[in-house]
Amino acid sequence: MSSDFYTTSILPYSGIIIKICRAYTNSQEDFEDYYQEVCLQIWRSRDKFKKESEWSTWIYRLSLNVCLTLVKSKKRKHQYFNTDSLPEQVIEDSKAFTDEDLNTLYKAIKQLAEIDRALILLYLEEKSYVEMAEIIGTNPNNIGVRIKRIKQRLKKILHGKIN
Numbered sequence: 001m002s003s004d005f006y007t008t009s010i011l012p013y014s015g016i017i018i019k020i021c022r023a024y025t026n027s028q029e030d031f032e033d034y035y036q037e038v039c040l041q042i043w044r045s046r047d048k049f050k051k052e053s054e055w056s057t058w059i060y061r062l063s064l065n066v067c068l069t070l071v072k073s074k075k076r077k078h079q080y081f082n083t084d085s086l087p088e089q090v091i092e093d094s095k096a097f098t099d100e101d102l103n104t105l106y107k108a109i110k111q112l113a114e115i116d117r118a119l120i121l122l123y124l125e126e127k128s129y130v131e132m133a134e135i136i137g138t139n140p141n142n143i144g145v146r147i148k149r150i151k152q153r154l155k156k157i158l159h160g161k162i163n
Contacts, residue, residue, distance in 0.1 A: 009046070010039055013059045016125070020060070023109055023117045024067040038066045053134060060127075060135045064118050071114065108157040116150045123147050 010017070021034040042062055049058050109117055115136065122132045133140035 005043060005046070006039070009055070010042055010059075013056055016056060016059050017063050019121055019125070020063040020067055020118075022106055023121055024071050024114075026110070034067055034070055037070060038063045041066050057131060057135055060122070061137075064135065068114055068118075104158070108154050111157050112150060112153065116146070116153075119143070119146055120150050120154065123150075 017035060017038050021031050021038060025031040025034050042059065045062060049055070109120055112120065118136060119132060122135060127135070129140045129143040132143050
């Protein structure tokens with residue numbers, strides 16, 4: 001992967017990738033593995049981007065698909081960057097497992113079904129229902145109802161009514 005592609009096409013969207021990977025991992029090591037795999041798949045699939053949507057939408061969709069595939073298969077492909085770890089800027093920007101309130105929220109989000117995790121992350125990113133539907137691959141008409149139910153479930157989880 002060229003550093004130019006990473007710097008111009010992935011790094012500006014690393015926040016998206018970080019949030020998605022964090023929602024589907026339980027340790028810093030897994031997070032880093034997922035992040036690297038997502039970046040690798042973005043690089044491999046870059047020629048398949050048809051410009052029918054925004055680059056950020058495509059990044060979201062690809063990141064979700066990669067993470068869901070990794071979660072379902074429970075095995076990781078060992079194809080990494082030439083570096084031993086993530087670039088320092090990404091590590092500094094992510095602070096992936098340090099903020100207590102954020103960790104509490106992610107712990108609650110991890111108790112949701114996989115597709116609900118994706119939807120709440122998109123909601124927290126203030127994506128429109130149309131954008132959410134495009135990324136998830138569903139009808140925008142039912143997004144609002146699903147988001148409302150997810151928020152109610154998260155509230156119950158955070159208030160200790162659901163384990």
